Amino acid sequence: MVLADLGRRLSSALRNLSNATVINEQVLNEALGEICL
Numbered sequence: 001m002v003l004a005d006l007g008r009r010l011s012s013a014l015r016n017l018s019n020a021t022v023i024n025e026q027v028l029n030e031a032l033g034e035i036c037l
Helices: 002-019 025-036
Strands: none
Touching: 002 025
16 A cells, blocks of 8 residues: 555656656656655
């Protein structure tokens, strides 16, 4: 259950990174925040 949740968070964060036009510090911090919640 914990690994499944982590997998969903990683997938979502990577999807958001791939959709970003420019990956700057703010986008990276948002992705890391999504994973670490």
